[in-house]
Amino acid sequence: MSKALLEIKNLKTSFRIQDDYYAAVDDVSLTLNKNEVLGIVGESGSGKSALAFSIMRLHNRAKIEGQIMLNDIDITNASSPKLSKLRGEDMAMIFQDPLTALNPLMVVGDQIAETLLLHNKDMSKKQRRDKVIALLNTVEIPRPEHVHDQFPHELSGGMRQRIIIAIAIANQPELLIADEPTTALDVTIQSQILDLLKNLKDDIHAGIILITHDLGVVAEMADKVAVMYAGQIVELADVHELYRNPMHPYTRSLLNSVPNTKEGQEKLHVIQGIVPSLQKLPREGCRFAARIPWIDGSAHEENPVLHEVKPGHFVRCTCHSQFYFPDKSKEGQANGVS
Numbered sequence: 001m002s003k004a005l006l007e008i009k010n011l012k013t014s015f016r017i018q019d020d021y022y023a024a025v026d027d028v029s030l031t032l033n034k035n036e037v038l039g040i041v042g043e044s045g046s047g048k049s050a051l052a053f054s055i056m057r058l059h060n061r062a063k064i065e066g067q068i069m070l071n072d073i074d075i076t077n078a079s080s081p082k083l084s085k086l087r088g089e090d091m092a093m094i095f096q097d098p099l100t101a102l103n104p105l106m107v108v109g110d111q112i113a114e115t116l117l118l119h120n121k122d123m124s125k126k127q128r129r130d131k132v133i134a135l136l137n138t139v140e141i142p143r144p145e146h147v148h149d150q151f152p153h154e155l156s157g158g159m160r161q162r163i164i165i166a167i168a169i170a171n172q173p174e175l176l177i178a179d180e181p182t183t184a185l186d187v188t189i190q191s192q193i194l195d196l197l198k199n200l201k202d203d204i205h206a207g208i209i210l211i212t213h214d215l216g217v218v219a220e221m222a223d224k225v226a227v228m229y230a231g232q233i234v235e236l237a238d239v240h241e242l243y244r245n246p247m248h249p250y251t252r253s254l255l256n257s258v259p260n261t262k263e264g265q266e267k268l269h270v271i272q273g274i275v276p277s278l279q280k281l282p283r284e285g286c287r288f289a290a291r292i293p294w295i296d297g298s299a300h301e302e303n304p305v306l307h308e309v310k311p312g313h314f315v316r317c318t319c320h321s322q323f324y325f326p327d328k329s330k331e332g333q334a335n336g337v338s
């Protein structure tokens with residue numbers, strides 16, 4: 001079997017709050033291959049961005065334990081100059097908010113050219129401009145010659161996100177992380193950006209990590225899905241398997257909280273409570289136990305680990321085998337989103 005593009009083993013990312021360290025990402029292991037899209041889903045505060053920033057090594061003061069390997073390069077222990085070279089060239093990120101990610105004082109064409117220059121010092125000015133125009137075409141910007149010389153504030157939110165995508169793919173990274181790429185955009189623009197990412201997916205041959213709240217987007221774009229809760233992956237499976245056969249109570253609750261157009265959906269499931277803050281996170285036992293109090297405590301493992309319940313389908317904690325929705329009429333509808 002060919003080697004994975006990205007291999008993460010037992011990653012733990014902790015932030016210092018007052019006098020102690022608290023893990024926002026805890027015991028995360030996963031692999032991603034070239035040309036593969038991994039969707040990461042979970043509620044706000046579940047650690048998705050902390051995971052993405054850990055891979056890019058963009059946390060300044062976090063303590064990172066475990067291992068992140070990108071193409072056999074150990075990112076966890078890479079030096080700052082090495083990381084600067086890796087970012088942009090081997091891995092790149094599309095951020096949530098395109099306005100804050102762009103320099104307001106520089107025309108967008110120059111911002112794309114700057115990224116090219118960082119990793120291709122020998123490119124002539126003319127080559128750079130041609131490449132920028134080609135990239136603007138790739139991200140489907142109309143009148144690229146004109147847009148090249150515009151400032152970010154002169155462009156719409158959707159156009160700005162296209163510029164961010166052009167910057168991210170400028171040096172053909174092998175790993176592309178899109179962290180909620182459509183959150184800051186209105187609904188019609190969201191679908192245009194997702195369509196663009198879908199088209200790019202087949203052209204750039206990168207491994208893509210797509211972080212989103214939107215289970216529909218994951219269903220459409222991802223090959224496999226990791227569901228995160230309170231810093232941990234609670235379920236990981238091929239996308240079809242996960243939607244057909246969700247097992248972890250959190251995955252089932254998430255899927256059942258999404259409206260679908262199929263017949264028989266009487267009422268949406270509400271996941272009681274919220275993801276606890278870092279300092280209040282239970283460090284032992286099943287982290288989801290408090291949100292499914294009707295399930296007997298003995299159903300949970302003392303130290304839940306990911307079990308491979310089927311080839312390639314991993315679930316954390318044994319509580320899934322005893323889980324049911326308190327409203328019995330909802331049982332069996334967990335597969336409703338596809």
Ligand SMILES: Nc1ncnc2c1ncn2[C@@H]1O[C@H](COP(=O)(O)OP(=O)(O)OP(=O)(O)O)[C@@H](O)[C@H]1O
Binds near residue numbers: 044047050276
């Ligand atoms: N630099 C930091 N210092 C301290 N705590 C942090 C830091 N970054 C994130 N956290 C905490 O880590 C936890 C996970 O946050 P994270 O932003 O990764 O969640 P998320 O799943 O990406 O949420 P969202 O979907 O809202 O972006 C949260 O409790 C958050 O407050």
